[in-house]
Amino acid sequence: MSKIKVRINKDKCIGCGTCYATAPEIFEMDEDGKAKITSTFNEVEITDPAMIEKARTAASMCPDHAIEVEELE
Ligand code: SF4
Numbered sequence: 154m155s156k157i158k159v160r161i162n163k164d165k166c167i168g169c170g171t172c173y174a175t176a177p178e179i180f181e182m183d184e185d186g187k188a189k190i191t192s193t194f195n196e197v198e199i200t201d202p203a204m205i206e207k208a209r210t211a212a213s214m215c216p217d218h219a220i221e222v223e224e225l226e
Contacts, residue, residue, distance in 0.1 A: 156225040159208050161188045165219035176207035
């Protein structure tokens with residue numbers, strides 16, 4: 154079974170909104186207009202296959218490669 158963690162590189166994020174449109178369960182806008190991880194998934198190991206798929210899709214669509222997907226197993 155796959156297991157991942159996701160993080161945002163705030164220095165790269167341009168606040169385009171693609172990630173929160175694609176996976177609103179995982180990403181939302183912070184007070185600076187940049188992406189952040191929702192409290193549900195922040196520093197949490199994600200094991201739900203549907204959420205992993207969404208996180209990977211959002212990461213692949215990010216124009217500035219600001220979403221880091223750490224593969225844990
Ligand atoms: S898709 Fe990338 S650049 Fe756009 S808001 Fe999300 S992390 Fe930021």
